Amino acid sequence: MEHRDTENELVLTLRCGLVLARRRKHMMFGTHHLRLRQVSLRLRTVHEDVNPASRFRLALKGSAVCAHIPTVSFCDNPRTPLQLEEAVKKLRVDDEWRDAVIWSASHLCDESDLACGEEMIGRRPSQEVRLNRLLTVLVTKSENGYGKELVEQDILSILFDFCTQFAASNRGILINAMKVLANIVAQNEICAVAVANSEWLQRLAAMVSMNSLEENLLAEKVCINALSVLANTAVRLETDVYQLYRSEEEPAIDIIFVHGLRGGVFRTWRAKDDSQNFPRTQCWPRSWLPCDVNFPIRILALDYVSSLLHFRGVIQTLASRSLRFQNQLKAAGIGTRPVVFICHSMGGLLVKRLLLDDAHLLRKTIGILFIATPHRGSPFARYARFAMRPADDVVMLSLQNETNRKLHEDFLKKCYSIPVICSMAETEDSPLILHRKGVLVPSESAFFERGPLYHIRDIHLNICKPSGPDDNSYGVILQFLHDVIFCLKRSQSHHP
Secondary structure: OHHHHHHHHHHHHHHHHHHHHHHHHHOOOOHHHHHHHHHHHHHHHHHHOOOHHHHHHHHHOOOHHHHHOOOEOOOOOOOOHHHHHHHHHOOOOOOOHHHHHHHHOOOOOOOOOOOOOHHHOOOOOOHHHHHHHHHHHHHHHHHOOOHHHHHHOOHHHHHHHHHHHHOOOOHHHHHHHHHHHHHHHOOOHHHHHHHHOEOHHHHHHHHHHOOOHHHHHHHHHHHHHHHHHHOOOOOOOOOOEEEEEEOOOOOOEEEEEEOOOOOOOOOOOOOOOOOOOOOOOOOHHHHOHHHHOOOOEEEEEEOOOOOOEOOOOOOOOHHHHHHHHHHHHHHOOOOOOOEEEEEEOHHHHHHHHHHHHOHHHHHHEEEEEEEOOOOOOOHHHHHHHHOOOEOHHHHHOOOOOHHHHHHHHHHHHHHHHOOEEEEEEEOOOEEOOOOOEEOOOOHHHHOOOOOOEEEEOOOOOOOOOOOOOOOHHHHHHHHHHHHHHHHHHHHHHHOO
C-alpha cells in the first residue's frame, strides 16, 4: 500500500498549499507571507523527496501529483524531423548500426504495393519512413541492452521529441519510440532513475489518462518495466507483451489474448462499430471483463507482426515466434499462476505451437478459447497463388498443409490436461480478393475435437469484436471464462 500512502500524502500537501495560495490574496506582506513561503518550500521538498519507484507508481495511476514533482526539463524547442533523423543516425550503438542507417534510406517494397518493381529501387523513401525504420532497428537493439549507453547519448530527449512531433501525425513512429523507452527503462536502475527524474514523468502520467489505447498501454508498460527494476516486482513487459488490466487484489489467473494474421493488440480487440445502445470501446477485454468477471485476474495481450506477402526481412515462422514468446511471457511472470488463452484465427495455431514447445506452460494452462482458428487451413489461402510472394503465414494456412496438419495432430495428443476448451466459428461471408466473397474459416476447419463449437453470425474479422456486452460472441467468451473459474475453484477445493 506504499504507493497509495505516497499519493495521499502528496495530495494532502498540495491541497494545503493551494488553500494557502488562495489566502495569499487577502494577506499583507510580513509574517503571513513568510509562513506561505515556508509551506511552499515544504511542498517542494516533499515532491523532491518522492523516490523514483513512487514516482512511477503515481504515473501508472495517471496521478495529477506528477505535474507538481520537480524534474529535469528537455529543450523548450523540440527537434525538427530532420534534426531527429540526424540525431538518431549519430547514435553509437554497435558495429551494425551504420548498416541500419544505410538500410533506412533504401527503397523497399511495401506489401500493400503490388506494383512495386525494380524501377522503384533507386527512389529514396520519405522521411517518416526512414525515421520509422531507424526506430524499428532501435527497438531490436534495445531488447539486447545498450540502455545506459543510449541514455548517456541523450536518447530520452530524442524519444521525447519523437513523441512530441509525431503523436498526432504518425502512430507508428509514436509506438516504436515508446517501445524503445520501455525497453531502456527495464534494463537497470540508472536508466529507470533517469526517466523518473526527467520530463518523461509528467508525460507518462498524462498518457495514462488519455482517451487513447496506444498511449495508455505504452505509458503503462514503461511504468511497469521501471518498477521491475526499482521495486523488484519480477514483472517485465518486453516488446511483444502488453498488460491490459490487473486487479488490485493479487490475480488468481492470467488471461492472454493472441491476435491473428495481420491483427494487432491495438486493432483486433476493439468493439464492432455498429452498436447503437452501447459506447464503442477501443479494447473490450480491458473495458468489460474487469466488470463482468468477479474474480481477481490479470489480462495480457501478445502483439506480433504478420503479413500476407513477403518482400524483405527475416521470415517469421510459428516456431520462431513461439521461442520469442516463451521468453517474453516468462519475463512477464506467466507460468507462476494458472493461464487462460483467448486466440483469434492464426493466433490459435501460435498458441498450440507455444504449448507444445513449453511443457511447463502447458501444465499451467486451464483454458483455451479458439475463435475462428483454422485447424485444417482456410480456402482463402488458395488465393495466395495470385500473389508473387505469399508469406509463410499464408502458405501454412493452405488446406491440408502438412505443417498445420502435424501441429494439430501433435496438440490433440497433449491437450487433454487442459480442463476447458471451447471454439467459435463464423458463418458469414467475408470480402475476398477479385471481388469474391466466402467464409474464411469454415466450421469444419474451426471445429476442435474437444469442447463445444459455437456458430456466430458474423464475418471473420468481426467475430472477435463484439458490439456490446449483450452480443452473442461476448456471451460465449464470458461463459467460457466462468467455466474456467468454476473448474479452478473446484480443483482448489479438492487440493487446498
